[in-house]
Amino acid sequence: MLQVIPIPAFTDNYFWLLTNEERKFAAIVDPGDAEPVIRELESRNMSPVALLITHHHSDHVGGIAKLVEKYPDLDVYGPANEFIPHITKALDETKTVELKELDLTFSVMDIPGHTAGHIAYYCDEEKEKSLFCGDTIFANGCGRVFDGTMEDLYASLNKIAKLPAETLLYCAHEYTLDNIGFAKWVEPDNEDLIERQERSWELIDSNRPTVPSTLEMEFKTNPFLRTHIPEVIAKAEVIAGRETRTPVDVFTVLRVWKDTEYD
Numbered sequence: 671m672l673q674v675i676p677i678p679a680f681t682d683n684y685f686w687l688l689t690n691e692e693r694k695f696a697a698i699v700d701p702g703d704a705e706p707v708i709r710e711l712e713s714r715n716m717s718p719v720a721l722l723i724t725h726h727h728s729d730h731v732g733g734i735a736k737l738v739e740k741y742p743d744l745d746v747y748g749p750a751n752e753f754i755p756h757i758t759k760a761l762d763e764t765k766t767v768e769l770k771e772l773d774l775t776f777s778v779m780d781i782p783g784h785t786a787g788h789i790a791y792y793c794d795e796e797k798e799k800s801l802f803c804g805d806t807i808f809a810n811g812c813g814r815v816f817d818g819t820m821e822d823l824y825a826s827l828n829k830i831a832k833l834p835a836e837t838l839l840y841c842a843h844e845y846t847l848d849n850i851g852f853a854k855w856v857e858p859d860n861e862d863l864i865e866r867q868e869r870s871w872e873l874i875d876s877n878r879p880t881v882p883s884t885l886e887m888e889f890k891t892n893p894f895l896r897t898h899i900p901e902v903i904a905k906a907e908v909i910a911g912r913e914t915r916t917p918v919d920v921f922t923v924l925r926v927w928k929d930t931e932y933d
Contacts, residue, residue: 673689696716723747724790727805781803781830784818806827809841809888
């Protein structure tokens with residue numbers, strides 16, 4: 671059974687250490703810095719078998735070279751449509767990742783938008799379903815568009831939305847409270863959002879991550895998954911000063927608003 675350990679890094683990143691009940695071997699998702707990963711592995715006496723990379727940004731790939739140097743037998747999985755040095759197994763959503771030492775299998779999802787070749791890793795276990803989604807979707811938010819497009823990112827969020835509602839979303843940053851602040855601009859009277867803010871403060875105050883979240887919770891509180899909700903559409907039209915034409919139009923208005931006015 672998959673077990674997930676957060677490795678906090680930089681100011682707000684999480685690298686995810688994946689292991690199982692035996693806790694002898696591990697895989698690491700998006701190691702942007704090698705040092706905290708090495709410390710975690712050594713403190714737990716674990717041997718790494720693989721790196722799982724979602725996209726090319728430096729805070730997700732910066733530790734690969736040093737980890738490969740220290741552990742030369744590592745398999746390095748990553749997106750086929752992005753240039754990332756040290757990748758040994760290039761992936762798209764026609765591929766799967768089998769980690770035999772962990773007895774775990776991941777399907778791959780193409781979820782471009784934040785970057786043009788962004789991928790995610792989905793583990794569909796009987797007792798728990800988990801998505802390692804990088805920077806495409808965050809707790810209560812989504813990533814900026816860099817070298818992808820708004821249409822790509824909207825489509826990727828819709829693809830994620832088709833997963834089971836109980837899926838745990840392991841995003842790569844502790845952005846939840848900031849994202850809730852923007853979501854309250856969009857839906858100030860959303861009771862689920864107000865409750866989520868209170869719970870998130872409790873977690874932060876006790877030095878615990880606010881992630882993972884469930885997809886079900888995102889349906890209730892994440893404005894970028896709620897572009898079909900009348901209140902969200904109405905707010906987007908006020909901000910745009912016009913009628914919105916499609917859900918992707920609503921999404922784009924919200925994403926540009928957050929980029930230009932909130933951040």
